[in-house]
Structure formats: structure tokens, C-alpha cells
Amino acid sequence: MAAPILTLDFKRDPFLRRSMGALLLLGGACAGVAVTLAFAEADQALLQVKQETAELRQESAPRTEQKSTMDATQLAAEIKHANDIIRQLNLPWDKLFMALESTSNNQVALLGIQPDARKQLIHISGEAKSLETMLDYLAQLRGQETFAQIALSSHEIKTQDPDKPVRFSLSAKWATAR
Numbered sequence: 383m384a385a386p387i388l389t390l391d392f393k394r395d396p397f398l399r400r401s402m403g404a405l406l407l408l409g410g411a412c413a414g415v416a417v418t419l420a421f422a423e424a425d426q427a428l429l430q431v432k433q434e435t436a437e438l439r440q441e442s443a444p445r446t447e448q449k450s451t452m453d454a455t456q457l458a459a460e461i462k463h464a465n466d467i468i469r470q471l472n473l474p475w476d477k478l479f480m481a482l483e484s485t486s487n488n489q490v491a492l493l494g495i496q497p498d499a500r501k502q503l504i505h506i507s508g509e510a511k512s513l514e515t516m517l518d519y520l521a522q523l524r525g526q527e528t529f530a531q532i533a534l535s536s537h538e539i540k541t542q543d544p545d546k547p548v549r550f551s552l553s554a555k556w557a558t559a560r
Contacts, residue, residue: 469499481528489515507551516548529554
């Protein structure tokens with residue numbers, strides 16, 4: 383087996399060397415032009431975005447005024463709601479419950495108490511063992527100083543129940559001490 387022969391070429395073609403340099407120079411120039419064009423395009427896009435932003439700000443200015451009017455309407459509704467809550471909290475709860483408890487009767491069960499602070503009314507629903515017991519309860523409520531204008535809204539004898547209780551609802555105006 384013979385050893386491989388190494389051949390060296392000390393004499394290169396000068397044309398190849400010059401054409402390679404020219405090609406590299408041309409490629410660099412093309413890349414520079416491409417970068418310059420891309421920069422100009424990005425700069426133009428940025429300018430367009432700034433213009434659109436300015437236009438949107440101008441268009442949104444009237445909408446902001448409309449929104450502030452809607453906010454004023456919403457604010458008025460929220461203030462009204464807050465005032466209703468304050469009225470509910472300022473009800474004479476102790477006086478109302480003490481009056482209801484003082485008329486309590488083991489023959490009458492209260493099922494619901496719904497105050498209406500705006501009208502100063504209280505709606506009471508309950509169940510009595512008999513019609514006479516319900517009427518006695520109404521008379522006891524009329525004897526209270528806390529309540530005025532007590533009116534029986536409805537009553538119904540539950541015939542399906544063997545005890546035949548009377549379900550009723552009434553409304554009363556309360557007297558507020560100021």
C-alpha cells in the first residue's frame with residue numbers, strides 16, 4: 383500500500399480571488415440597501431400609527447363627554463340607592479320589634495316582616511290558630527302607639543290542614559318620633 387500523496391498549489395488564480403471579493407462587496411451593499419429600506423418602512427409605519435392614535439384620541443373626546451353624562455346618571459341612581467339604604471338603617475327597628483314582641487301570642491306565628499322605609503309601612507304576614515285569634519292580634523296591634531292605620535290585606539283559612547289555621551297579611555304605618 384502506497385501512502386497518499388499530498389499536493390500543494392502555491393499558484394492561485396487571481397481572477398477567482400478578485401471575483402470573490404467583488405461578490406462579497408456586492409452582497410454587503412445589497413444587505414445595506416435592504417436594511418435601509420426596512421428602516422424607512424418601519425419609520426413610515428410608526429408615523430402612521432402615531433397619526434391614527436391622534437385621530438382616535440380626537441374621536442374619543444366626545445365619547446368621553448357622553449360617558450361622563452352616563453356616569454352622572456349612574457351616579458344619581460347609586461345616590462338614590464344609598465339614600466334608600468340609609469332610610470332602611472334609620473328605621474326605628476328597636477321600637478318596631480318591641481311593639482311586635484309585646485303583642486306576641488302563642489296562638490299567632492309571624493311568617494314575614496317587610497318594612498318599606500319610603501312609605502313608612504310595615505307588611506306583616508302570619509298564621510293564627512283561628513279567625514278569632516287573628517282578630518285579637520289585630521286589636522292588640524291597634525293598641526300599640528308604634529303602629530297606626532293597621533289594615534288587614536288578606537286572610538285565608540287553610541282547609542287542607544286539619545287544624546284549619548288562618549293565614550293573613552296586614553300592613554301598618556309606623557309613627558316615627560323626630
